[in-house]
Every structure is written in C-alpha cells, then in structure tokens.
Amino acid sequence: MDIDLTDDELAFRREVQVFLRENLTESLRMGQRMTTGVYPPPEISRAWQRKLAERGWVAALWPEEYGGTGWTPVQRFIFESECALAGAPLVHPMGVRLIGPVLIRFGSPEQKARYLPRILSGEDYWCQGYSEPNAGSDLTSLRTAAVLDGDDYIVNGSKIWTTHAHHATMMFMLVRTSGEGKPREGISFLLVDMKSPGISIRPIISLSGEHELNQVFFDDVRVPKENLVGEENGGWACAQYLLEFERGAGLFSARLRSSLNRLFSVLDELVDEGFDPLADPLNAARFAEVAIELDTFEMLELRTLGMFRMGDRLGAMSSMLKLRASRMKQAVSQLGVVLLGSYAVRWRSLADTNEPDDADLKATVLPEYLNSRAVTIFGGASEVQLGLIARNIGL
C-alpha cells in the first residue's frame, strides 16, 4: 500500500493545476464562495462546465466512448481535490453524475445519442423528481401516476423538494405505472421536458430564507413514450442505481475541506476586528475534532474509490460515505456558528439572502449551517443509510 503519487500522477496533478490557473476566474470562484446552499447558481456552474467540456474533463464517471475522461480513480481524486480546494464551482451533478450513468446503463441508443452530449455541454439542466409529499424515505410508496395514452404517457401528481426545478430544463422522475405486485414493481423512470404544458412550480423557501427547493405539479402532462428509461415497471432498478451514485460517487472530502477553509477566511477577517475564537483552547479542540474527522473521511473516501471500478455497484459503501459526508457537512457548519457565537446571527436579514452581489463572506456562516440541516435528510435520510448498512452486515 502506498499513497504517494507516481510520476504520472504528479504530472497529471500539475496539468490540473495549470488548467485551474488559466480557467478559474475570480468571478467563478466568488460564485462558489458565496454559495451556501447545495448548488451554485446555474450560470456559475454552467460557465465552469463549459470550460471543462472544452477540455473533455466533465464526466469522470462515464466510459470514454460516451465522452468520459478515462481517468483512473486516483486521477479522479486528484482532479476533484484540486478543483474544490482551488474554489472551482461544483458542476451541477444532476446531469453528469446522476442521470448520465443511468442512461449509459439503462438508456436506449436514441436516448444516449440525444441526451448524453447535452449533459456534457450543460445545455440541459436536470432536476430530480423522486420524493413526493407522502413518499420520502419510503420512496416506493410514490403515487404520481403515468398512464399510457397512444404514444404518450399522461402524468398526474406532484414531486417535492425538487432542488433547482425553477432553473431546470429537464427532469428525470419516478412514476407509478402499475398498482400490481409489490409497490416497487409498478414504478417507471421517465424523462420530462420542464416546458411541457401542465407543469407548474411552487417555490419552497428554506430555513435560511433561500429559494432552492420547489414543489412541482403535473396536471395531465404528456410525456412521449420514448422518454421511458428501461422497461415499463422496471424503473426501480434505475432509481436504485442512481441513488448509489447520488450517495457515494460524489467525492465530498475536498468540498468539505473547502467549506472549512471558507470558515477560516471568515475567522481571519474577525481576527482583524479583534475577535479570535481559536485562541480559546476549548474552541481549538472543537476545531481539531472536526479537522480530524475530515482527515479520516478523506482517507475513507480514497480507499472506497480505490475499490470502485466503472460499472461496479457502490452498495453499502455508498451508504457509509453518504452518512459520514452529510454529518461532516453539518459538523463543519456547526463549527462555524459555534466559533462565531453571537457574531453568527448578525450579518444580514433572511430576506436579503438571494442577493448574490453582497459579497460579505461572514454572511455565509449562518445560512450554511441552516441549509446543512437538510443534508442528513435528502438522498436517503441517515436512518435509511444506517438501515442499509445493517442489511449489508446481514442483520
């Protein structure tokens, strides 16, 4: 076992660093830096994705024949680490990391030909139609229905917690196409154009005052039959496959470290104002606790990546990574509000939080904490992940 980089890996790392120096502009960096929600604004992530696409560096998880990078797991780790620590925007994962691998595995040749290039270029901006008001952790109880009528499915129902639905051009969604058998046996996987007549979107304002989430209503929405992915009533396999990518394929450690670094930038500003919470040994220990978990998680992620090969199932390891990454996200953001104490609550009013030109970094600490409460809930709540880990142990 050896975690030192080989000459080739070092050369690749330098290549990535040069690319970042030449392409990561200050405005892109600022766009990510001021992001306190799950994703940066679409104009930021798309602008960055276009630069990556020119270089062919968008899809590390895809096979090369579809435009993937052909990287080894270690190269992927290097790339994601360098990007995150340099402050590069997060590429919107709904297309590249979630629906992309599903289409590659389950999609028809026509679907692959149409959508994969548009995912790579960022032309389509995807959102995820999984949860419903009465189907959260128990996803198989979903009720949004699709009924075949000629060459179209007619979709009725609603999806909720749909992040960035108000920006999205496409949605991948789970629908009920049968009430027979077990609940999971009547689920299908559809691709829906968000401009389709009958779709309406209601904003849901988060704890932080920000608008990221939505409820999406479907009222007799016609979806062409060729937008079915896989078999009718065979959507659960696609759904599960995608969830593993959602939970475990993200490489979160460097993003988490980048959040911690942002907090240190805030602390530096405060030290200039005469406030130095880390001078208190108790706070230094709190910092150490979080940083140690982060070091541990980085190695856990790397080890897991080392075991993973394209096409493998991530299985229970994806649950472990999701569980830990989400708790770490909360731990980092909690550290921010704990260290800042009463300073944390004063920066700006909730009504102003959608003003991206307000570049006061201190104002990111509280919203990040508030928004991070969601991370142990979405993508399968922590309790669901623990259940999956237990099942894998044989309980």
Add this chain to the structure above:
Amino acid sequence: MRLDLTEDQISLMDGIERLCGDAARVTNPTNASERVWNDLARMGWLGLATPEARGGVGGSALEVGLLMRAAGRHALVTPFFSSVVLGARILALAAGSPATDDVLAKALNGDVLMALAHQEGDQFDPVSPAVTATLSGGRWRLVGQKTLSFGAADADWLLVSATVERSQSVGLFLVNTAAPGVKRSRFGALRGTDAADVMLDATVPNDACLVEGPAAAELLSRVVDEGILALAWEALGAMTSLFEQTVAYVKVREQFGRPIATFQTVQHRIAEMAVHCEEAQSILELASLRAASPERRRLVSAAKAQVGRGAKFVAETAVQLHGGVGVTEELQVARFFRLLTCFQAVFGTVDQHLARYAAATLPGRTHSRSVVLG
C-alpha cells in the same frame, strides 16, 4: 498510489492472524499470549520494527500495525509492544556500541525484555523530563521518577529519558533493571500485562547514554508516536472483534419472541459500530503510511483521537447490546472492553491529542490542504 495491501503484507497479516487465532482457541489468555510471543520469536517477527541494517526485518509502521491488529483481534497482549515497538526500536535507531548491540540482538530473539520509561505524571510526550542525568567520575547518576511504563515490571532493560544536566537537553539511557537504585512498583493496567512506575536513584556506565540533545528528543518523539500507532492498531483489532461478537450475539439472543437483531434501534447501533471500524482503519492506514513524514505528529494525534472515540463507542455499545452478560466475566467481551478502556487512557487521551493536533496544524494552517495529496 497503490490503495491495496501488497501480497507480502497480506501474507504477514494472514500468518499472524492464524497464529493468534490458533493460540486463542486452545488455551487461556495468559498462556495464549505466551504462546504467541514464543511463536513470534521463533518465526523472527520480533525483528519486524527493526531496520535490516540492525538485524531486523525492516517492516514499516503499517506492517507493525497489521501485526498489532491481528493480536488485538484476540486481545492477546505480548511484550511485542513494550519490548519490540518501543524498547528495541530506540536501541536500534540510536548509534550502537558492542554492548548495546548485544542487548538488541537478545531483544530481537526474545531472550531479554525491554521497556521504555519516558512518561512522567500524565505527560506522555515530555520534552523536558524531570528525571535528571548527571555525569560524574565517568558514570551517570539518574534521579527521579517515571510513570506507567508498559512491560517495565518484567523487563531486563529500561530505556529511560532524562534531562542531561550539562546540556539541559534530553538524553536516552539504557538501564539494567537489576542495577542498584532501580525500584519498580508493579500494577495491573487493564491490558493483561502489568505496567510499573519506576523510581530511580541509580548509577550507570558512561556508555549507557545512547543519544543526547535534539537527536534524542526527536528519536524519542518518533518512537513514542510509532508506539501510539501500534497501540491504536491493536485497539482496532479489539474493536473489530467486539463488532463481530456483537453481530453474532444479537442474531441469536431473543427477546419479545424474536432475535434482537430485528429491532431497528439495535441495527442502527451496529451499523454505527461498523462505521467506526472503517474510520479507524482509514485514519490508521493514513497515519502509518505517513509515519516518517513531517505530518507525523498531526496524523498520529488524529489517529489516537479518532480511534479513541471509536473505541469508546464500540466498546460501550458492545456491552450495552450484550445486556447483563456484557458486564460480566462470562464472555470475552469484558476482556476486550478493558483493553479498549486502557487504550483510551494511555499515551495521551482524546482531549490531549485534540490539543496536540490543533497545535500541529493551526500555526501553519496545514489542515487547509488535502491530507493525502499535501
């Protein structure tokens, strides 16, 4: 990068695992530990932590860790930690003389036992020992007290750290436990082997001083850190065993007419135990692979704190899920619980290592870079 173990590492791991497993099956813990110690000596594994140039096998911190983890999985505590990982290692890394080379060779055969006496009070990492060493008439006089020296109660030779009066710097001394003025007070330390406090008012030969000055301080700090890693690997072995024992138990223990493994609250706790074991493995691999790097202090403290917290969770949860029988000597759980309790308390508590981690990272902000890529 190569993210899996080499074939040699796997065969080392499997070999030690088999040897410990065989010993644990046939006899009681004390006899089993003796048998493992004899097997390790016979097969040459006592040289694992010693460079080849000094007559050892030249194993890495990771390989020492794999051995310790295998022993920990059976809670078999031998002098390997005190005599080999600490004592002989210091002797091997210090400049040798014919007399010390002879002691080293015997330690690597298992013919003599060594121990490191460096701790004072609750300071596991003392940079300026209160024990003093004064050279007079060509002999050293060592005066003072050391605490919690593992293996010292039965050792033939001690390595003692002291502040050398003439230079006011650290020196490391090889002291025969039979020398007049070396008093040892033995106590049980929850590990299955005894430790001792050591009272010194002893005179030793001129060449007993192995190394003095910054080189001595660095050598001591390095070997103590390697010792912490070895103990943490042993703790991981014990955690893994408790996890396995608990999984097996909840599947057969029935309450309310069904196995308690079917209760969600039980399942979730066991899943958390599994996560703690994976995390401990991760940080230990990382810290061991970087044991010779400038990041050593940071990562050793990270490992001790992370595994310390994991050990607490896994040990306490294992007892809780075993119910009443978990707090008794009826099962093996008790022995593992004590071993892990000892681990949390010695060579720096979680809190001490959190402080040390903060001191190692904050001034240079080294935590802002990838810990793997640097």
